[in-house]
Amino acid sequence: DTEVTQTPKHLVMGMTNKKSLKCEQHMGHRAMYWYKQKAKKPPELMFVYSYEKLSINESVPSRFSPECPNSSLLNLHLHALQPEDSALYLCASSQDRGSSHGYTFGSGTRLTVV
Amino acid sequence: SQKIEQNSEALNIQEGKTATLTCNYTNYSPAYLQWYRQDPGRGPVFLLLIRENEKEKRKERLKVTFDTTLKQSLFHITASQPADSATYLCALVPTSGTYKYIFGTGTRLKVLA
Numbered sequence: 205d206t207e208v209t210q211t212p213k214h215l216v217m218g219m220t221n222k223k224s225l226k227c228e229q230h231m232g233h234r235a236m237y238w239y240k241q242k243a244k245k246p247p248e249l250m251f252v253y254s255y256e257k258l259s260i261n262e263s264v265p266s267r268f269s270p271e272c273p274n275s276s277l278l279n280l281h282l283h284a285l286q287p288e289d290s291a292l293y294l295c296a297s298s299q300d301r302g303s304s305h306g307y308t309f310g311s312g313t314r315l316t317v318v
Numbered sequence: 319s320q321k322i323e324q325n326s327e328a329l330n331i332q333e334g335k336t337a338t339l340t341c342n343y344t345n346y347s348p349a350y351l352q353w354y355r356q357d358p359g360r361g362p363v364f365l366l367l368i369r370e371n372e373k374e375k376r377k378e379r380l381k382v383t384f385d386t387t388l389k390q391s392l393f394h395i396t397a398s399q400p401a402d403s404a405t406y407l408c409a410l411v412p413t414s415g416t417y418k419y420i421f422g423t424g425t426r427l428k429v430l431a
């Protein structure tokens with residue numbers, strides 16, 4: 205299995221809702237990442253997990269809460285989002301945090317906040 | 319400030335020609351630089367990596383060069399095909415030890431049949 209699987213593919217949520225994005229990989233990668241991408245912009249790093257521990261938080265608002273239950277799973281919990289949080293949320297993984305083999309990205313979750 | 323710029327937001331070329339995309343950076347000393355392809359609504363796909371001590375890397379119809387003096391990487395697609403149409407992103411890893419990939423602004427390539 206050489207894929208990163210993200211669910212759901214699309215999500216519409218209200219500003220008072222709580223939802224979660226899920227990411228899964230079975231490549232034995234020990235680093236996992238969340239990126240946010242707005243239309244026609246490059247991906248922006250949000251969080252980095254290395255060996256299931258949070259190692260980088262790019263000053264992301266607390267309404268985004270990451271969780272890494274085990275080495276294969278990464279979640280992003282969403283609460284009280286704003287319309288400007290609408291974007292493509294990408295999960296990625298790599299062999300380790302300093303891997304020179306590139307990231308494997310999922311197809312993303314298209315999030316719309318209404 | 320630290321920046322990565324890809325000089326063309328969009329590039330149109332004729333099928334069969336060589337597409338050349340540019341990635342320029344300032345205020346970094348990258349350990350290595352990578353190129354990704356991204357199709358609309360999809361995640362980026364890793365294509366090639368080049369290290370700071372390498373001048374050139376090839377993979378099938380793809381070639382990447384890296385000039386640390388000019389602070390520039392060039393990405394070439396030879397014998398381009400309409401299926402090569404996509405956005406291409408460069409990403410670098412600074413030598414600062416944070417291992418944060420920093421993505422360039424991207425170039426939308428369209429290969430015309």
